[in-house]
Amino acid sequence: xxFEDINSFLDMGGYGLYVWxxxxxxxxxxxxxxxxxxxSKRTLLTQVLSEQARQARIKAAAEQSAxxxxSAxxxxSAxxxxxxxxxxx
Amino acid sequence: MWKWLHPxxxxxxxxxxxxxxxxxxxxxxxxxxxxxxxxxxxxAPTDYQQxxxxxxxxxxxPTAVLSKSLYSAxxxxxxxxxxxxxxxxxxxxxxxxxxxxxxxxISLITGAAWGKPMWGTWWEWDARLTSQLILMFLFLGVIxxxxxxxxxxxxxxxxxxxxxxxxxxxxxxHYSVEWxxxxxxxxxxxxxxxxxxxxxxxxxxxLSILGWALVSGAVFLLRMQNEILHREIxxxxxxxxxxxxxxxSEGK
Numbered sequence: 001x002x003f004e005d006i007n008s009f010l011d012m013g014g015y016g017l018y019v020w021x022x023x024x025x026x027x028x029x030x031x032x033x034x035x036x037x038x039x040s041k042r043t044l045l046t047q048v049l050s051e052q053a054r055q056a057r058i059k060a061a062a063e064q065s066a067x068x069x070x071s072a073x074x075x076x077s078a079x080x081x082x083x084x085x086x087x088x089x
Numbered sequence: 090m091w092k093w094l095h096p097x098x099x100x101x102x103x104x105x106x107x108x109x110x111x112x113x114x115x116x117x118x119x120x121x122x123x124x125x126x127x128x129x130x131x132x133a134p135t136d137y138q139q140x141x142x143x144x145x146x147x148x149x150x151p152t153a154v155l156s157k158s159l160y161s162a163x164x165x166x167x168x169x170x171x172x173x174x175x176x177x178x179x180x181x182x183x184x185x186x187x188x189x190x191x192x193x194x195i196s197l198i199t200g201a202a203w204g205k206p207m208w209g210t211w212w213e214w215d216a217r218l219t220s221q222l223i224l225m226f227l228f229l230g231v232i233x234x235x236x237x238x239x240x241x242x243x244x245x246x247x248x249x250x251x252x253x254x255x256x257x258x259x260x261x262x263h264y265s266v267e268w269x270x271x272x273x274x275x276x277x278x279x280x281x282x283x284x285x286x287x288x289x290x291x292x293x294x295x296l297s298i299l300g301w302a303l304v305s306g307a308v309f310l311l312r313m314q315n316e317i318l319h320r321e322i323x324x325x326x327x328x329x330x331x332x333x334x335x336x337x338s339e340g341k
Contacts, residue, residue, distance in 0.1 A: 002131060002132055002133065002134060002135065003131060009130075009131060012141040012142070012144065013135070013140040013141035013142070014140075014141075015140065015141050015142035015206055018142060018145065018202045018203065018205060018206050019130075019141065019142065019144050019145055019202075021198075021202045022145045022148055022149065022198070022199040022202040022203065023126070023130070023145075023148055025195065025198045025199070025202075026148045026152065026195045026198070026199060029191050029194060029195050029198075030191070030195070030304065032191075033187065033188065033191045033308060034308055034311075036187075037308055037311040037312050037315065038311065040315050041311065041314060041315050041318070044315060044318040044319060044322070045318070045330075045331045045334050045335070046331075046335075047322065048318070048322055048327055048328055048330075048331035049331050049332070049335055051322070051323075052328055052331070052332075
């Protein structure tokens with residue numbers, strides 16, 4: 001160790017402010033860059049999953065409406081038949 | 090070489106290659122950077138002229154050196170993208186740009202913090218400082234130009250042209266200390282002949298350059314993966330990957 005104790009290390013011969021400002025801002029900038037990269041990866045992967053879920057919902061809804069429409073038309077024709085039956089009798 | 094390179098133009102393979110290399114670059118890079126910084130800050134001898142303030146060199150020089158290397162790498166990627174239309178090269182360009190901007194920013198901040206005690210000013214509009222500031226604006230310009238286009242192939246071409254044109258700034262930065270009268274000192278390591286620095290000061294400096302390079306490499310791998318995911322978000326392999334990823338994180 002070049003310095004005698006921790007205080008002289010922190011003081012940096014009177015230049016402590018400038019030295020620690022440099023290293024601190026460098027560490028902070030690097031941390032921000034790294035966290036940004038990490039979180040955008042996570043965001044992208046969740047985006048893929050939510051898009052997949054959305055597609056599944058769209059598909060399910062389309063199927064549901066198709067079957068509902070089919071049964072609705074079947075019901076409609078059934079009642080119409082009944083009505084015509086009633087009228088003829 | 091083309092035969093060897095060709096599979097890496099496919100995004101899926103590139104993604105997995107990045108994934109494999111990522112832990113090595115991250116762990117090794119952080120270890121080297123930490124080791125070199127502690128060495129430089131606490132164990133390297135003092136400077137007879139600048140006393141302890143010179144220790145800023147152990148973050149200022151690595152970032153300044155890397156800012157230029159990263160710009161060259163980005164411009165090279167842009168060139169490959171424009172000439173050979175390799176799909177992944179614009180992605181590499183866009184993965185490099187934010188790293189370059191950050192590293193250039195650090196070199197400017199640390200330069201200011203070094204300039205205040207030594208020159209008596211945080212900032213001076215002299216050749217070296219101004220050309221370095223322009224380098225940061227070039228990085229930011231490439232990023233903004235890319236983001237301005239909806240069609241990403243078009244965006245890559247426009248930003249790529251800007252990156253290549255900006256290469257003119259690199260020799261200006263390098264020779265600015267010789268061509269103009271400037272506050273900034275001349276080259277210490279990267280010059281012909283012997284470096285004007287004793288080895289016990291030089292070694293931690295070289296190591297910290299290596300550490301910063303490795304860490305930049307790690308962030309590049311991560312950002313490259315992000316670029317690939319962003320462009321290929323609808324591909325089946327990406328969907329499969331996201332499912333696998335969420336399954337493994339739920340299992341923890």
